[in-house]
Structure formats: C-alpha cells, structure tokens
Amino acid sequence: MVDFLIGLFLASLIVALFTTRLFRLLLWYSMNSLMLGILALSIGNSIDDKAMIITGIMTIVIKAIGIPFVLKNLSQKFHFVRQIIPEIKVQYAIMLVPAILVFTFYLSEPITHMIHTNANYVAISISSLFLSLLLMMEHKNVAPKIVGFLSMENALFLLGITATNGMPMLVELGIFFDLLMAIVVINLLFHKEELKV
Amino acid sequence: MNLTLLLLPAIIMFIVSFLKNEKVKYLLAFTSFVILVPIIELFLVPKPYNVFGSYLIADKLDTYVLLVSSIVGIGVTLALLTLDKHVKVSPKAYRKFYRFFAIFWIGLIFSILSNHMGIYWIGLELATLSTVYMIKTNYTPAAHKEAWNYMIVGAIAVSLILFGVILMYASAKPILGEEAMQFDLLLAHAKEIPSPFLFEMGFAISTIGMFVKMGFFPMNLWLANIERASFYPVAALFSGILESAVVVGFFRFSKIAMEVNYNHLFIFVFVYTILTIFIVSFLIFRAKDFMRLFSLSGVEHMALIVIFWVSGAPFAALLHFGAHAFLKPALFLSTGVLESRGKYRIAGALRGYKGKRGQLFWILVSLFLLAIISLPPSPMFFSELYGFGAMISTAKESDHMLAMIGAILFLLALLSIIFYRFVSIYQSMKYEGKVEEKTVYASELFALVIFAVSLMALLLPASLSYLKSIA
Amino acid sequence: MIIYLLSIFMLVLIAPLLLSYIKAMKMVLLFKRPVSILQGYRDFSKLMHKETILSEETSAITIYAPFLVLSPLIIVMFFLPPLVQGSYYVSFVDAFTITGLISLSTFFLMLLGLDSASAFGGMGSSREAFISALVEPAMILTIFSVSLMAGNLGVGQAGVNLAEHFPKEHMASFLFAGISFFILLVAENGRIPIDNPETHLELTMVHEAMTLDLTGIYLAIIEAAASIKFVIFASLFASLFMPFGLEFSALVAFLIFIVKLFFIASIVALLEVNTAKLRLFKIPNLLGLAIVFAFLSLITFYVLGA
Numbered sequence: 018m019v020d021f022l023i024g025l026f027l028a029s030l031i032v033a034l035f036t037t038r039l040f041r042l043l044l045w046y047s048m049n050s051l052m053l054g055i056l057a058l059s060i061g062n063s064i065d066d067k068a069m070i071i072t073g074i075m076t077i078v079i080k081a082i083g084i085p086f087v088l089k090n091l092s093q094k095f096h097f098v099r100q101i102i103p104e105i106k107v108q109y110a111i112m113l114v115p116a117i118l119v120f121t122f123y124l125s126e127p128i129t130h131m132i133h134t135n136a137n138y139v140a141i142s143i144s145s146l147f148l149s150l151l152l153m154m155e156h157k158n159v160a161p162k163i164v165g166f167l168s169m170e171n172a173l174f175l176l177g178i179t180a181t182n183g184m185p186m187l188v189e190l191g192i193f194f195d196l197l198m199a200i201v202v203i204n205l206l207f208h209k210e211e212l213k214v
Numbered sequence: 215m216n217l218t219l220l221l222l223p224a225i226i227m228f229i230v231s232f233l234k235n236e237k238v239k240y241l242l243a244f245t246s247f248v249i250l251v252p253i254i255e256l257f258l259v260p261k262p263y264n265v266f267g268s269y270l271i272a273d274k275l276d277t278y279v280l281l282v283s284s285i286v287g288i289g290v291t292l293a294l295l296t297l298d299k300h301v302k303v304s305p306k307a308y309r310k311f312y313r314f315f316a317i318f319w320i321g322l323i324f325s326i327l328s329n330h331m332g333i334y335w336i337g338l339e340l341a342t343l344s345t346v347y348m349i350k351t352n353y354t355p356a357a358h359k360e361a362w363n364y365m366i367v368g369a370i371a372v373s374l375i376l377f378g379v380i381l382m383y384a385s386a387k388p389i390l391g392e393e394a395m396q397f398d399l400l401l402a403h404a405k406e407i408p409s410p411f412l413f414e415m416g417f418a419i420s421t422i423g424m425f426v427k428m429g430f431f432p433m434n435l436w437l438a439n440i441e442r443a444s445f446y447p448v449a450a451l452f453s454g455i456l457e458s459a460v461v462v463g464f465f466r467f468s469k470i471a472m473e474v475n476y477n478h479l480f481i482f483v484f485v486y487t488i489l490t491i492f493i494v495s496f497l498i499f500r501a502k503d504f505m506r507l508f509s510l511s512g513v514e515h516m517a518l519i520v521i522f523w524v525s526g527a528p529f530a531a532l533l534h535f536g537a538h539a540f541l542k543p544a545l546f547l548s549t550g551v552l553e554s555r556g557k558y559r560i561a562g563a564l565r566g567y568k569g570k571r572g573q574l575f576w577i578l579v580s581l582f583l584l585a586i587i588s589l590p591p592s593p594m595f596f597s598e599l600y601g602f603g604a605m606i607s608t609a610k611e612s613d614h615m616l617a618m619i620g621a622i623l624f625l626l627a628l629l630s631i632i633f634y635r636f637v638s639i640y641q642s643m644k645y646e647g648k649v650e651e652k653t654v655y656a657s658e659l660f661a662l663v664i665f666a667v668s669l670m671a672l673l674l675p676a677s678l679s680y681l682k683s684i685a
Numbered sequence: 686m687i688i689y690l691l692s693i694f695m696l697v698l699i700a701p702l703l704l705s706y707i708k709a710m711k712m713v714l715l716f717k718r719p720v721s722i723l724q725g726y727r728d729f730s731k732l733m734h735k736e737t738i739l740s741e742e743t744s745a746i747t748i749y750a751p752f753l754v755l756s757p758l759i760i761v762m763f764f765l766p767p768l769v770q771g772s773y774y775v776s777f778v779d780a781f782t783i784t785g786l787i788s789l790s791t792f793f794l795m796l797l798g799l800d801s802a803s804a805f806g807g808m809g810s811s812r813e814a815f816i817s818a819l820v821e822p823a824m825i826l827t828i829f830s831v832s833l834m835a836g837n838l839g840v841g842q843a844g845v846n847l848a849e850h851f852p853k854e855h856m857a858s859f860l861f862a863g864i865s866f867f868i869l870l871v872a873e874n875g876r877i878p879i880d881n882p883e884t885h886l887e888l889t890m891v892h893e894a895m896t897l898d899l900t901g902i903y904l905a906i907i908e909a910a911a912s913i914k915f916v917i918f919a920s921l922f923a924s925l926f927m928p929f930g931l932e933f934s935a936l937v938a939f940l941i942f943i944v945k946l947f948f949i950a951s952i953v954a955l956l957e958v959n960t961a962k963l964r965l966f967k968i969p970n971l972l973g974l975a976i977v978f979a980f981l982s983l984i985t986f987y988v989l990g991a
Contacts, residue, residue, distance in 0.1 A: 018856075020853070020854070020855075020856030020857045020860075021856045021857070021860055023857055024856060024857035024858070024859075024860035024861060025860065027857070027861075027981075028860065028861060028864055028978070031974070031977060031978070031981070032974065035970055035973065035974050037970075107969055107970050107973050108969065108973070110973070111973040111976055111977055114977050114981075115977060115980045115981065115984070118980075118981055118984060118985075119984055119988070122984060122985075122988040122989055123988065126988070127411060128381075128411075128412055128415065129989070131385075131408075131409035131411065131412050137857075137989040137990070140988075140989055141857075141989075146373075146377065150370070153366065153370070159362060162366055166366065166369045166370070166373075169369075169370070169373050170373065173373060173376050173377055173380065176377065176380050176381075177380050180380060180381070180384040181380060181383050181384045181387050182387075184332060184380070184383065184395075185332060185392050185395060187269070187332065187333070188330075188332030188333070188335075188336070188395065191332060191333065191335075191336035192336065192376075194336070194340075195336055195339040195340060195343065198317075198339075198340060198343050198344075199343055199369070202343050202344075202346050202347055202365065203365070205347055205350075206346065206347070206350060206358075206361055206362060206365065
C-alpha cells in the first residue's frame, strides 16, 4: 500500500514536469500533496504515531487544498500567464528525467543500506527533490517556480516521514508555519506597488 | 529573564508598525534599540542558561553572536532614520520594513539561541522569508526582480539545509530517539552514531545549503546583485546579521562533524573555500561599484571565517567574525553617503566633506576601508595571524605540511589581489575625481561611531579572553 | 484446450460490443440518447452486404492488405495470458513478438492508406507512423518490466505468475508500468487525446484517413481489426495489471474478466469525455510521458527493487 502511494507521489511529480498549463500544474501539485498526506496517515496508523497522523491531516488540509486554492486565486487576481511552456524541450526532458532518476537511485544506494525501514523511499524522495529542482529550472515564469519550491518542500517532507519515521512534532509544526509565511510573502511580492512620495 | 522578554521588543515593533502616524518612525527606532537590553542581560547571566527548556539554550557562543547582531541592528536602525534623505522611500515602505524587521528578529533569536536543528532551521527560514520583503521596500523593477530571485534561491538553499538536517537526524535517531535533533546530545554522542556516512552526507548537503546562502561557489554573484538592488540598510542587515545566523549554524554542525570524521570535513571545507576565494578575488578585482565590492568582500571574509573554524582556530574565527560583522555594515551604511552623487562614482567619493561631521565621516570610512583589508590595528589582522598559524599547526600533526603551506601561500596571493584592489579604490576615492559636496547626517555618523567603538572594544584584553573562553 | 479456443472466440465476438459500449457511454455522459450497444454488429453486417468498390488507382495491395491487417492481430489473440485458471496458454511469447505482430498489422494499415493514392491516405499513414514509432519502445519496455516483475519473460506465463503470486513488494514499479501501459492503450487504439475515431475532419484524422477510400467487406475487416486491437490491449491490461479473479470456476472467472474489460472501456470513455484532443505535435509529450514511466518502472525495479 505504501509502495503504491509512493509510486503515485513520484508519478504526479513527473506528470507535473510535462504540464503546460498552470491550473493543471496546480492540480498535480495538489495530487502530490494528497498522496503525501495519505502516506503520512497510513504510516502513522501502522506505527501508531499520533503526531504523524496530525501531520498527515494538516498536509491534506493545507497543502492539498489550501495552497493550490490560494495560488489559483492569486493567479486570477494578478493575471498570471497561464500557458507555461517548459524551456527544456520535451524530447530532451524525456532523456533528462530518466537520467536524473538513475543518477539519484544510484546516488542513494549506500544510504539505503543504512536505513532499515522504508529504505527505498529515501531514494525516491531524493529523486523527487531533484525533479522539483528541474521543475523550477525548466520554467521562466514565477508561478511554476513557486510550485517547484512547494513540491521541493513535499520531497523533504517525504524524506522526513519515511527516513526517520516522522520528525518531532514541534519541528513539523514549525515547517508548516514557515510554509504559510512563505505564502504570505509570495502574496505580498505579487503586489506591484508604485512609488508614492 | 525568559523568552517573552527577549521577544517582547520585536513583538511591540510588529504591532506598532501597523499604526499610521508620522511619529511612529521614531517609536519604531526606539523599540529596535530596546532589543539590546534583554540581550545584554542574557550576556551577563551564567552559561549555559536554559531559555526555553532544552530547545533554546544560551551558551557563550550564542550570546556573543546575539550581542554583535543587536549592536549591528542598532546601527542599522540609526541609519534608517535618515534613509529618506538619501533615497526615495515612502512612509508605508518604512512601516513595512519595520514589520518584517520584527519578524526577522524573532526568527534570528530562535535560530541563534537554538539547541535543536529543527528550531534552528525554522528560525533561519523565518528570517530568510522576512528579508525577501525588505528587499522590495525599494520600489524599483530591479528590486522586484531581485526579491523574487532571493525568494527562490534562498528557498532552495534553506531547503537543502533542511534536507541535510533530516539526514543527520535519521543517522542519529537509532541511538538518541526523538532527541537526536539536539546539538549538545549529538555532540556528546557523535562517536557513537551508527551510520557516519549518512551523517556526513547530511552534513555535506546542509553545508552546501549554507554556503549557497552566504554566496560561496557557485553562487558568488547572487548576493551582490541583490544587495545592489536593495537599499543599503538591507545590505547591512544581510552582511551583519543574517550571515551570522547562517555561520552560527555552520559552527554548530561542523563541531559535530569534527567528532565524526575530521579529515573529511577539513578537506571538503578547505577545497570549497579556496575555490570560493579564488573566484571572488577576481570578481572583486573587476567590481565597479561600492555595493558589489563590499558584498563580494563579505563572501571572502565568510570563507576565511569558515576555514579558520574548521582548521582548529575557533578563536581566530570568532574574532574575524566579530570584526567583519561590525566593519561590513558600517561600510554598507556609509555607501548611502558615498553614492549620494551617483551609483558608479568611485573616483572622488571621499572628497568634498565640509565641517566637523564631514571630517569625522571620511576619516572613519577610510579607517574602515583599510581595516577590512586587515591592516595592522584592525582585529582582522590579528585574527588572520592566528588563523594561518592554526592552519600550520594543524598541518604539523598530519603529513600534509607542504600542501598546507602551498595552500596558505596561494590564499595569501589571492588576498593580496583583493588588498591591491581596495588600496587602489581608496586612492581613487581620495585623490581622483571632482570635488562634489556631500552631506552627512548625525544619525549615520553616530552609527559609524558605534561600530568603531565596538570594534575597538573587540581588541580589549577582556573581550579577547572572553572569545578565548568560548573556544 | 477447449476453454482456450472458446475464450479466444468469445473475445473476438465481444470486440465490437466494447467499442459500441464506449460510444454509448460517451453519449450518456454527454446527455445524448445513446446508440444501442449492438451497433457494432449491425455496422459489420451492413458493411458485409454492401457493394465493394475499389478506386481505379489502387493496386493489388488494397485487396490483400485488409486481411494482413487482421491476421497478425488474430495471431496475437492466441498468445494472450489465460483468462481462466487451468486453461491452455502459450507461455513462451515475449514482449518483442507481441509488439512486432501489432506493428506488422500497423504496417499493412499504413500501406493500405498509401495505396489509395488520395491525399488523405498518405497523410494518415505518415501520422500513424509517427505515433507508432513513439509507442513501440514504451510498449516493449512496459511489458518487459511487468514480465520481469512476474519472473518470466513470456507474456502468457507472466500473467499466470502475477495471478498466482502478486508482487506486493514491487508495487511502485508495477504502478508506473500500469500508467505507461494505459497511455499506450489510449494511443495505439486511436482514442481521444491522440486521435478522434468519430471525426472526418481532415485536420484531425489519423486512423479514419487511412481507411477513407475503403468500402464494403474491406472496411468491415478493418473495423473488425480495430475492435480486436482494442480487445487485445484491454485484455493485456486486465490480465497484467488487474491479475485477480482467475481462481474461480471457469464461467465466473470468464465473467469477471469481461467485467474488467468493460471497466477499462468505461475509464476510456470517461477520459474521452473529459479531455480535448491533443494537437498532433503535442502527442510526443504524452507518449514521452509513457516512455518515461516505462523506463522508470524498469529502473525502479532494477535499482531499488520497489
């Protein structure tokens, strides 16, 4: 079951890499976060960790519903460019994505020998970190870059959930707080204010 | 003495920033001064002092860094009072600046005092995000673009740090459980970490994150561009305070990494910093305006601090750190006056000051300029002496003596390039160009005097022995 | 053996039903009055009775090609994994053979399009060549990776192995292969994001363009080939990616299999209603995704074993 969810997590990220529409990208980001939340819930349920369950619920509420909704509103308010064509052509991306995956899988092989529970997920979270970096790189517009940053956060969260069986509650709440702060700052950054002296 | 008292001035500043009154400007500045009071109190209590359970513990290093940062903060606030005389800034931007300055302080206090990797990261991220908006108080397209730039690159850097933190936590969790995030426990149990490779991998990744944030190789120019686009007090905050928060994190992480595997740490950091200084020295040689010049020289000094720290001379690193934290903001604040006749006019920047204020200003600025390239009475001179000495003595114990001497000679050659550039810039500032009248305001001068006094205070025997006791 | 032959016969029989079912389902979803799901059989019998007219420009290829389009697909039908436990199956045929046979059929379809000497035929053939060139590597990779997970390179044996011992530990790579194969199913059968089977607008036709000049019995054969191709893909998907329900008695297992086929058809219909057709030069994006997923499934299996 966990394998299945983690597969969907990576799959939604890869589909996001090939998306050319902003709202579709937000949908895939939301799917990505939803999978992360369900993953946290199922792992938390299996190891009986209350903190992880709270984290999972917060992930679903904030990342899967809240942030895509806010970003969609922002994009309508500030008239973003909604057609986002990746700078890297598809034919190169087809070669680049598997190359990144192979590279990261082999990179994290020594690590997988050291973590005994859920060893493979470390590899997948590292590769999703790289893929979200690629997502940030391949777009010129700001909005997909933000989505890339947010999915990088997701990749880190995945690592936190799977490699360490959840970080301390305080840290996770703090990360959520910072994420909200980031959204506020992004909102403020979109306001183009004129100089009035 | 508790957390509330430490955070109170910042919270008051945050609330006051919402008032729409002409006098608010002075009230905000005043609350910003008040931040110093609880920090001095914290400085005086016996260490280690638990501020908030085992999460925030004040030890000697913390309070030293915090004290330095708060003095820098006061200097910056003083310069902010006359910001509108040099550049165009709206009152609304002023208030917003202070609002985010308050959040910045809260994040900073958390990250500097933290004894917990997670809280350190949270504070750092909060401070980073709040500076994003400070850049944008300058309402120009360039600043807007650079604010986005900072947001994205900063977010990547900070995410890398978190990534490393998680890996380090994962490496130590089998022996320490949930407490594997606390620096003191990690340090005590560093030798027992079951998978040192995982720890080193995490350390390397988070170190790269920190280095990117400080403008090391390969991101040498991004800080310079951002500081160019923003107002000069923001640049002073960056170099004086935010980088100190990052470097404190590096100090703490590397202390643990030294216990895990000293050789790996040393070689990694050594190669990285020498590469950085190599590139930065040539970038400095080509710098054509004050902001980029100072910001690149900040990168160079950060690299020196890091290299001194890992080569077993924490005293030199801390002295260098303190001196840099006072000198660089002072120089950044003085650019407000130096560039008041156009951005790229280096020639003649130090000419045309009338009256006692002007005299004092140019003398102070020239002293600072000569101090930043570590001419003798400057604390940087002593710290570099100590630092290179420590590097030699570390090499004595291993078989790499010759390589180390070569590296030091190479470093000195690179530093001499920077030295040459600064001296030539100083000459052109003083002896070339037209004489154009520039005005100096009392508050800026006062800020510079504060920095000069604190620099001299660094050289007092008492403070030197305090720094030695940290190490 | 008798079950084997009977099940193949049943699948061939059910083939037009599935395509009409998709059509009916789409019309229901669009609030239209649906066509009868027996429409496929009616069309077939109507075309069989109609007069066959050949264009003057055509050569002998037009006479032979429809049979050569149909016959490789019929052969593939014999190599599919068994629908019922205990039935006979061909175990040694691997991904390359199946893909090769399907491409052979596609090759003759393209020849047929070129042979009609109309402007549309050549255009349709070139588009078909473009799409199937992108489909084949992904298809080989996908079936290969599933066969590796099942522990046998033969597709038939792989289906049996998967049903007997489902690889729970390889769930992630299994999922990636499933996503990739579903995209291929849509692409190779000319369903909506790739090709619209209902349109006769020259800008968008692919499959229809090649068969535009055909009439009567030849058209009936080509239509039958198209529906058999869908059945092949759907039943490969059903037996490789939904490997359950084989252990029941023969009749129940067969019914379960039919339900699976209809389930796949419903998903395809839902997808068709909800998406717009891609521009021709956007198709590599989608098929590229399929290739990436197929490759990902293979390396996830090899490197991580997940």
